[in-house]
Amino acid sequence: MTNSETLQETSTEKETTWEPVIVGFLCNWCSYAGSDLTGTSRLQYPANIRIIRVPCSSRIDPVFIIKALQSHADGVLISGCHPGDCHYITGNYFARRRFLVTKQLLSFIGIEDERVQYSWVSAAEGAKFAKVVEKVTEGVKKLGPLKFLKREDLL
Amino acid sequence: MNYTKEIQEIAKKLFDEQKIDVFIGYQKSKVSKNQIPFAFKNADEIGSLVFDKQSSHNLVNYLKFEHSKNKKAAIIVKGCDSRSLNLCITENQVKRENLYVIGICCEGIDNENGEKEERCKNCVFPDPALSDTILGNPKGKIAYTPDPEMLEMNNKSMEEKQEFWDKIFGSCIRCNACRHSCPLCYCDKCVIDQTDSTYHHASTSKANASMALLTWSLHLAGRCVDCRNCEKACPQNLPLHLLHKQNEAVIYDNFQNHLAGVNQNDKGAFYKFSYDDPDDFIL
Numbered sequence: 167m168t169n170s171e172t173l174q175e176t177s178t179e180k181e182t183t184w185e186p187v188i189v190g191f192l193c194n195w196c197s198y199a200g201s202d203l204t205g206t207s208r209l210q211y212p213a214n215i216r217i218i219r220v221p222c223s224s225r226i227d228p229v230f231i232i233k234a235l236q237s238h239a240d241g242v243l244i245s246g247c248h249p250g251d252c253h254y255i256t257g258n259y260f261a262r263r264r265f266l267v268t269k270q271l272l273s274f275i276g277i278e279d280e281r282v283q284y285s286w287v288s289a290a291e292g293a294k295f296a297k298v299v300e301k302v303t304e305g306v307k308k309l310g311p312l313k314f315l316k317r318e319d320l321l
Numbered sequence: 322m323n324y325t326k327e328i329q330e331i332a333k334k335l336f337d338e339q340k341i342d343v344f345i346g347y348q349k350s351k352v353s354k355n356q357i358p359f360a361f362k363n364a365d366e367i368g369s370l371v372f373d374k375q376s377s378h379n380l381v382n383y384l385k386f387e388h389s390k391n392k393k394a395a396i397i398v399k400g401c402d403s404r405s406l407n408l409c410i411t412e413n414q415v416k417r418e419n420l421y422v423i424g425i426c427c428e429g430i431d432n433e434n435g436e437k438e439e440r441c442k443n444c445v446f447p448d449p450a451l452s453d454t455i456l457g458n459p460k461g462k463i464a465y466t467p468d469p470e471m472l473e474m475n476n477k478s479m480e481e482k483q484e485f486w487d488k489i490f491g492s493c494i495r496c497n498a499c500r501h502s503c504p505l506c507y508c509d510k511c512v513i514d515q516t517d518s519t520y521h522h523a524s525t526s527k528a529n530a531s532m533a534l535l536t537w538s539l540h541l542a543g544r545c546v547d548c549r550n551c552e553k554a555c556p557q558n559l560p561l562h563l564l565h566k567q568n569e570a571v572i573y574d575n576f577q578n579h580l581a582g583v584n585q586n587d588k589g590a591f592y593k594f595s596y597d598d599p600d601d602f603i604l
Contacts, residue, residue, distance in 0.1 A: 228535070228536070228539050229512075229520045229532070229536055232520075232531075232532055232535055232536070233519075233520050233532070236528045236531075236532065249596070249600065256594065259594035259595075259596070259598065260591065260594050262594070262598055262600055262603070263576065263590065263591055263594055263598055264539075264591060265602075265603075266571065266575060266598070266599065266602060267539070267542050267543075267568055267571050267572060267590075267591075268539065269602060270567065270568075270571045271535065271538070271539065271542075271564070271567060271568060271571075274474065274475065274482070274563075274564075274567045275482060275483075275486040275531075275535070275564075276479050276480075276481075276482030276483035276484075276485075276486055277479075278479055283604060284602065284603045284604065285603060285604035286600075286603055286604075298604050301604065302604075314483050314487070315487075315490065315527055315528050315531045316528060317526070317528040317529075318526055318528065
């Protein structure tokens with residue numbers, strides 16, 4: 167087999183197997199530690215997720231979600247502490263309100279519900295984090311790549 | 322609903338007693354059938370003041386401009402306008418003691434074709450929420466009904482929605498008139514004005530226009546009072562109210578029937594929370 171043949175083979179393979187890109191915004195105190203536990207407990211989860219650490223789930227401006235979807239991502243996962251467990255006492259309660267409205271607004275303009283997901287994952291729930299990522303990845307894979315409102319300068 | 326004479330009398334009296342520096346009211350327009358907002362500076366100008374069914378604009382917007390900022394002002398408010406005034410006061414943009422408020426019990430506003438405006442058909446709050454003088458007969462509470470156009474939009478498939486909004490965002494020219502005409506957009510430096518921030522760029526591409534409009538509508542979520550100044554100002558006639566109405570309906574259904582600015586000292590929906598807020602959408 168020559169070099170050019172192998173190159174051709176890999177390039178056709180790339181076209182057929184599309185993998186979604188998911189951006190994960192994880193709160194520093196619960197979900198980020200939870201995802202760390204997933205790793206240290208050697209649990210497998212899809213590598214489609216790119217994790218960004220934020221101080222609190224209420225740090226996440228809806229603008230972050232829209233920018234992620236416009237830039238390259240096909241889905242966004244946001245994860246924070248369970249209600250009552252917030253390091254800053256009430257941060258996730260404020261965030262919960264914003265998330266609900268943002269999610270509904272995005273689905274109103276035509277971005278599917280499965281693309282923008284929220285979860286509560288505590289620092290002890292490594293297994294839950296793996297499950298959540300699997301679920302989100304599956305959902306986005308079914309929908310296919312997001313083509314709506316992409317930034318042209320990045321495509 | 323024609324209170325021109327009554328308001329002229331009140332205005333003259335206020336100017337004579339030197340209680341106000343400026344009176345924000347309406348004047349007949351030479352171009353449009355709708356009245357235009359006008360800041361009257363003395364009693365001699367008051368003769369041209371009008372108020373009738375064509376007085377459509379929300380005047381609260383004009384309290385943020387130079388001619389009336391930090392001055393003693395009198396203002397005419399309808400039901401919807403009074404809600405935005407309430408919010409401006411709670412958010413420390415306007416001082417209540419500097420204001421003399423003439424509240425109108427609204428019977429619905431006509432558009433330029435002489436028909437009742439769309440928003441007035443589903444009006445929830447025709448009576449002024451705050452006033453020093455009330456004109457007209459209060460109607461009391463009216464049950465909230467979601468916007469029918471918005472509900473229709475919600476029932477469409479994702480492809481149809483994408484097609485619709487693709488056109489809308491594509492035809493936005495980023496003049497920012499919507500933001501400028503909004504009584505609740507008072508920030509000196511608005512995020513969507515930024516020319517080269519991480520998130521917002523001054524370009525008319527669909528991505529940048531959608532980013533600006535969505536951010537703007539989310540900043541107004543739980544605060545918008547449906548005065549539709551933005552839509553009247555929009556040179557492209559975009560249906561901007563759909564975004565606001567969608568947010569309003571979601572907030573009303575989920576957060577203890579929250580309606581912006583209905584009571585004095587009421588804050589926007591995102592300034593507070595409840596422990597019982599729904600979280601069935603969270604994994």
